[in-house]
Amino acid sequence: MTLGHEFGAGAACLKCKDKCEGFELHFWRKICRNCKCGLTEHDVAMNSEEDKKVGKLFEDTKYTRLIAKLKTDGIPSYHGSMVTITLPIPKDVPLKSVTYEWAPPVANKHLAVRYIELLPPEKRPVTGTEGAAYRRQQMARQLPEHDQDPSKCHELNPDEVKQMQQYVRRYKDEALGVGDVMLPEEMALVQAGGQGGPGGVGVPPGAGGAALPHREIPSCHRVSHARKFDVKVSHAG
Secondary structure, three states, X not given: OOOOOOOOOOOOEOOOEOOOOOOOEOOOOOEEOOXXXXXXXXXXXXXXXXXHHHHHHHOOOHHHHHHHHHHHXXXXXXXXXXEEEEOOOOOOOOOOEEEEOOOOOOOOHHHHHHHHHOOXXXXXXXXXXXXXXXXXXXXXXHOOHHHOOHHXXXXXXXXXXXXXHHHHHHHHHHOOOOEOOEOHHHOOOEOOOOOOOOOOOEOOEOOOOOOOEHHHOHHHOEEOOOOEEOOOOOOOO
């Protein structure tokens, strides 16, 4: 068991590099005592509280059932939420594998890599990079526990708890894990203020509904006014 203030101890700071001796959590300021950066600025492996939180959000959904099938098939290689993808290359070149902290759950690993490559280089969730740290930062903001767990909310009465549980069950059944990743030539993209460009990848609903608007293409999948990416494409729109 890892105590709260031991979690992430010694992890390198992705922002300060060698200037930080390693992550050491301040007891009440929730920052590193060595460099004053937060936990999400450090290269902490994704067996973290954020990973557990995402796991709880997606438990008993179509998403987790798909991941389970992909793990069974071994395409690609999953370890927790992390994905290792090895692509075929010329015979005289050593195999190169890349581990992502997240990639779209599709059996076609070329499609998964193409999706990731459409993200800006600094936002790609390759393990041990600033992109992975950025993903952890955004997950902490985009998936607050009080949006899914009534016990994390302040003074809900029994009726409000019941309503929240029903709401969570509904969005798990109807929204989470129902998206799919397809090439634009395989679906009709709805134009919404711009063109995704040739070779883009879109995320239509997996249940046979209309295609999602242009914002679901990775190169523009962010809230326009905040210029922040939705780091986990998890919903139907």
